[in-house]
Amino acid sequence: MSSTPPYTITSKILKLSTRISEELTKLQFNKASKVNPMLRKKNRIKTLAGTLEIEGNFLGEEKITAILDGKKVLGTVKEVAEVNGAIKAYERLDEYKYDELDDLFLAHKILMGEILSSAGSFRGVNVQVGEHIAPQPSMVNDLMTNLFAWLKNSDEHMLLKSCIFHYEFEFIHPFSDGNGRIGRLWQSVILNSFNPIFSLLPTESIVRDHQEEYYKAIENSTELGESTPFIEFMLEMILQSMQKVKNDVPINVPKDVPIKRLNKIIELVIENRDITIAQLANMLEVSDKTIKRDIAKLKEQNRLTRVGSLKSGHWEIYHG
Template sequence: MNNYTPPYKITSKILKLSTQISEELTKLQFSSITKVNPMLRKKNRIKTLAGTLEIEGNFLGEEKITSIIDGKKVLGSVKELAEVQGAIKAYDKLESYRYDELDDLLLAHKILMDEILTTAGSFRSVNVQVGEHIAPQPSMVSDLMTDLFTWLKNSDEHMLLKSCIFHYEFEFIHPFSDGNGRIGRLWQSVILNSYNPLFSLLPTESIVRDHQEEYYKAIENSTEQGESTPFIEFMLEMILESMQNIKNVNVPNSVPKNVPIKRLDKIIEIISENRAITIAELASLLDVTDKTIKRDIAKLKEQHRLTRVGSLKSGHWEIVHE
């Protein structure tokens, strides 16, 4: 079984998204955001932790996670606090895990779940069912994981795709009695980081959290089709969205002054020149998704800086002057 290859197809959508991600990566490499900025790195790591934990029903949130990292006491159940501590420790080692070593993944699970599971760091010995999916028998798990890591180490597929394929196959095998979702998302980040360290700056897990139903649906669709193609397409979209979002964050004052104007200000500037501009046109100009522009417009309205006169189709924007 050493020649095992997980089933998937390369679709035109996968090719298009991969190209867009490569282009974003090139832009990020020349962006001021990528200059080592500990504040931004910490902020995005906290977003990542909150995102991956919220998917599993832990809603302590960014504020409390920040306090825990800063050594402050926070209120929460013993399990909630143990989950946060485990996630902080597991992600702290993200850059040191070897992406193609099964022992390192077992170590990550041990660190993540040590205070929650007596079997942390060991494969499950019980049957599990996730929704409609009955995971492979416990006796098969060790061989399946060995085959998956052999493929991960030896395949010449692009690392971007390998990270998505691995994530799906890992969830299908469901090798642990608990913590599979968190480890699957962490390990995709580990694989991406080994391809390009810029990926460790991206809070992709928080974007997945925002699309949680679609995440589970993509896993379900892949299982129904017997291949990871729908899941690869979904995760590439999430990676692309997290890259587009990071370019436009409000970077702290400690960063050099050549940081681009904040995106909200840029939107106001563009609208002042063209009050009939559409959301799609704004998204294209600013190189972000329509969804991101809609969120920004909502923020500008909240801040009483922008209003809409008439319908989206035939109306126009009005800038509110204080």
């Protein structure tokens, strides 16, 4: 029977979870985010660069892109091997079962296979990370078995599970190398199993941008004896990554056209009845297609009409 890792649900955790759920709904509404292969590739490269840079590999997005495209790049054998391992490990994101320990072993073997002879198996040596002395090697198997049992059986929300697991994994530090990369990968695996849209998020690159806070959150959780500070930190990182993706992918306009924009179109037409669709689109910072849809709505409302052709005619406003 598995024991529950210690954590406390704070008001900050509840607030962040709610905001993430709201952002998730917005992203799900935007079908483009699910099918856009260019955006997927772009954010996967950001993810790879982010998780590697945290560990001191600075080949960067440009060289990772080149490696993905089958090109040779300048770098040490170890740097290139780390990139190759990360690419292969993340390529199988959809295939891993988040609650299967054997899949974690497989991911570690794929990630570290070119640079670590013990890849895919637990460490047999003592390790210390900063001030933290990880559990003895003889304890690792039981601790990880117990953690995966909790992961499989807990009724906790998957969003929180992913953060709790990430911290507990780093605390145990089960492998001799690659723990940071695997911990971040496995949080993505858990989130992806909850909702595939999470695989689009470049969360690892956001963590990279807040690297000192990342380590501090781990340290604070260890001092406190529970993962609460780390959960709060990671939820903030997930939220930021969702907001970044939302900014990169225009959200589909709801069926109800914003009233303010319709009124602004009327104001602009009153000022210049010869104004073009392109000019309206530029002034209102929307697409031509959006302006055409807005004008159709105004015509339905009997507020606007076109006299003559689009090329030589002009707009008329109904005042009745």
